[in-house]
Amino acid sequence: MKALVLSGGSGTRLRPITHTSAKQLVPVGNKPVLFYGLEAIAEAGITEVGIVVGETEAEIRRAVGDGSRFGLRVTYLRQEAPLGLAHGVLIARDFLGGEDFLLFLGDNFIVGGIADIVAGFRANPADARLLLTEVPDPGRFGVAELGPDGRIVGIEEKPQRPKSDLALVGVYLFGPAIHRAVRAIAPSARGELEISDAVQWLLDAGLDVRSTVITGYWKDTGNVDDMLEANRTVLEGLEHGVEGEVDGATEIIGRVRIASGAIVKGTRIVGPAIIGTGARIVDSYIGPFTSIGDGVRVEDSEIEYSIVLDGSTIQGVRPIEASLVGRAVEVTPAARTRAAHRLVLGDYSRVRIA
Template identity: 90%
Template sequence: MKALVLSGGSGTRLRPITHTSAKQLVPVGNKPVLFYGLEAIAEAGITEVGIVVGETAAEIERAVGDGSRFGLRVTYLRQEAPLGLAHGVLIAREFLGEDDFLLFLGDNFIVGGVSGVVSGFRADPCDARLLLTQVPDPSRFGVAELGPDGRIIGIEEKPRRPRSDLALVGVYLFGPAVHRAVRAIAPSARGELEISDAIQWLLDEGLDVRSTTITGYWKDTGDVDDMLEANRTVLEGLEHKVEGDVDADTEIIGRVRIAAGAIVKGSRIVGPAIIGADARIVGSYVGPFTSIADGVRLEDSEIEYSIVLDGSSIQGVRPIEASLVGRAVEVTPAARTRAAHRLVLGDYSRVRIS
């Protein structure tokens, strides 16, 4: 079995971060979200991986390399434009051959990995197996409709009136029949080859399409709120470890990881939180569910439930929360502006101004 990882999307919902960085490389818990997927693939016993890349190809190739750090052999497949998930399968035809394969979206985050579902597919193959999960807002996703016997009878992409609350998770298992499906379908109204249309083609042809409903944590880290939520989930499993230089005037509460080379002075850090290598935290408060990346400078500031990327500087700003700060950003206080009250008061008035 092979794996196909789709990492060619432009990440419009994460702009402006993704104007200069691949969305799959935005970190949660100080590790790119793509790396969690690659680790899960390796844990499932798959070693041959094709990564579909687009305009951020160079950045992804620098980060992942040949895949050996993950125990993988990686082949890069160039997608000239983000033309849909099924288009990613279409251009990977030569790489995939007639092998069964795992299709994994590079910006998806699944707690617990995919080893179980991969093992099940190997033991009992079918033409397609989909991972589903219940969501409160199914109109944002591809949605599966199940029949009375629990088998899939229909798939619809981002329906206005969903027929169920079961969304397609960004993990699919396919046999070679899907190659006929992606060649047979036409672009959708938004000009993309939809994987949901390919799955519907398999259903219409009477092929064997099955599903597994997962109850564990899953996130499509496509926007800031989802990134912060995924970061929170990762940090909940953090182990306490302090390798950096922390002075006696600093208070550390709960599970906090401080990397070697980091310096913390006169600050209060409440976990779960992670501080990257060579970061410098002085006279500041770092609250729960915060990831501070390598080389960040935080002075006289307060921050919690946030992600700060490499090399950024925050000085004299408080409080910051629920924020995603990109690389090499400088955040400082604005110049003080003159404030004045304009009053029109009648005789004998009494006014109290705080």
């Protein structure tokens, strides 16, 4: 069995971060989301992986390489435009051949892995097996309708009036019949080949489509709130460890990981929290569920329930919470001369000002 990982999306809901970075490489717990998926694929015993890439191909190639660090052999498949999940399957036809395969969305995060699910599919193959989970807002996702016997009878993509609260998780198992389906369907109203339409084609053709409802943690990390929630979940399982330099005036409470090369002085850290390699934290407060990236400087500041990416500086600002700070960002206090806000913001930015 092979795996196909879709990493070609533009990440519009994470702008402006994704103007300069692939959404699949935004870290939770100081590790890119994509890496969790690749590790789960390797743990499931799959070694041949195709990664569908788009405009951020060079960045993903640099991060993943040939896949050997994960125990994988990676082939890169270029998608010229984000034309839908089913289009990703369409362009991977030669790579996938006639084998069963796992389809995994590169920005999805599942706690507990997928090894049991893959093993079950290998033991009892079908034309498709979909992972479903209950969500409070099914209109944001592809939604499955189940019949009285629990079998899938219909699939709808982002319906205005969902027929159930069971969303499609971004992990699918397919037999070779899906290749006929993706060739047969037409683009949706938003101009994309929808994987939900391809699954509906399988259903209409009377093929064997099964489902598994998962109860573990799953997040589509497509927006800031979901990224922060996934980060919280990762940090809840953090193991305490201090490898960096911590002075006697620093107080560490709970599970905190401080990487080698980090320097912490006169600071209170309440875990779970992680401090990256080469970070410098001085006279500050780092609160729970915070990930501080490599080379970050935090001085005379307070921050909690946030993600700060590599190389950024936060100085003299308190408090900061529920924030996602990109790479090489500078956050400093404004001059207190008059009650005005001075902003330099990229396209599609979102700013909340008290």
